[in-house]
Amino acid sequence: MSGTVEEAADNKAETAKIWPPNIQAVFKRMAPASRYLGLEIIAADQTARTVEVAFNAGPELCNMWGGIQGGMVAAMLDDVMSLAVGLDLEWGQISPTLELKVSMLNAARPGRIIGRGRVIKRGKSVGFIEGELLAEDGTLLATGSSTATFVTLKRKEEPAE
Amino acid sequence: MSGTVEEAADNKAETAKIWPPNIQAVFKRMAPASRYLGLEIIAADQTARTVEVAFNAGPELCNMWGGIQGGMVAAMLDDVMSLAVGLDLEWGQISPTLELKVSMLNAARPGRIIGRGRVIKRGKSVGFIEGELLAEDGTLLATGSSTATFVTLKRKEEPAE
Numbered sequence: 295m296s297g298t299v300e301e302a303a304d305n306k307a308e309t310a311k312i313w314p315p316n317i318q319a320v321f322k323r324m325a326p327a328s329r330y331l332g333l334e335i336i337a338a339d340q341t342a343r344t345v346e347v348a349f350n351a352g353p354e355l356c357n358m359w360g361g362i363q364g365g366m367v368a369a370m371l372d373d374v375m376s377l378a379v380g381l382d383l384e385w386g387q388i389s390p391t392l393e394l395k396v397s398m399l400n401a402a403r404p405g406r407i408i409g410r411g412r413v414i415k416r417g418k419s420v421g422f423i424e425g426e427l428l429a430e431d432g433t434l435l436a437t438g439s440s441t442a443t444f445v446t447l448k449r450k451e452e453p454a455e
Numbered sequence: 456m457s458g459t460v461e462e463a464a465d466n467k468a469e470t471a472k473i474w475p476p477n478i479q480a481v482f483k484r485m486a487p488a489s490r491y492l493g494l495e496i497i498a499a500d501q502t503a504r505t506v507e508v509a510f511n512a513g514p515e516l517c518n519m520w521g522g523i524q525g526g527m528v529a530a531m532l533d534d535v536m537s538l539a540v541g542l543d544l545e546w547g548q549i550s551p552t553l554e555l556k557v558s559m560l561n562a563a564r565p566g567r568i569i570g571r572g573r574v575i576k577r578g579k580s581v582g583f584i585e586g587e588l589l590a591e592d593g594t595l596l597a598t599g600s601s602t603a604t605f606v607t608l609k610r611k612e613e614p615a616e
């Protein structure tokens with residue numbers, strides 16, 4: 295490994311500039327739930343509609359046996375798939391998850407977990423996404439699929455008195 | 456409402472005595488991930504194989520729009536379904552989730568969320584569970600189903616030299 299921590303941070307900020315607006319927004323102001331999961335964005339490809347992230351998973355994500363709780367594995371998959379489908383949202387649009395399905399193939403332990411998300415279809419009002427989580431040694435930990443909808447937020451209007 | 460906080464805590468401890476051993480264990484030493492979700496056990500019925508809990512959901516579970524992140528809704532369902540299937544585990548057994556499917560029917564907001572879990576089938580090595588989350592006003596927020604397996608933990612043995 296070469297370079298200082300400061301250089302690494304600079305490189306990261308430089309890379310971030312080419313990310314799509316929605317991914318940049320996450321980079322600048324991460325959601326509390328994503329912060330808890332230890333989310334770190336590695337790459338985003340708007341054309342291919344793929345995202346690669348890492349989850350730096352600490353003991354706070356664990357069950358009583360020191361493994362990452364199944365629900366938190368599901369939350370990681372939801373997070374990376376939501377990022378993927380968010381790649382070409384319009385400004386003012388959000389993409390809440392409607393359905394989420396997760397298969398847990400191997401026990402996930404605290405540490406660095408790689409997450410990949412890929413949009414299978416981006417329709418007008420619905421998107422279909424796939425995701426996977428891998429341990430640092432390449433072991434496939436979990437796979438997931440989700441369905442999201444696209445909602446355009448309305449501006450708040452004053453209620454009529 | 457009547458009674459002091461101390462009385463309420465006493466009543467809770469009294470109720471807890473009739474819970475099955477696995478549920479008592481969770482009451483005594485909650486997993487970090489369950490604590491983050493704000494888990495509180497309300498009732499457990501070993502004969503009916505049902506569990507009722509509350510999740511006291513704070514802003515730390517939220518997305519950037521102040522709603523509870525979809526993944527955390529999934530984590531709540533996994534938690535309550537895991538408790539249900541854990542009702543008649545033998546000592547030394549654990550029940551990791553294999554598959555989890557969640558339908559998100561309405562946006563979940565921070566506050567008190569009621570969770571219910573019910574074992575549909577408890578086989579020899581696999582269990583099937585259903586769960587649901589409700590807002591305090593009774594609105595159905597999400598439903599889930601999961602498949603869990605039963606694993607008997609081995610005692611650690613010294614490696615042969």
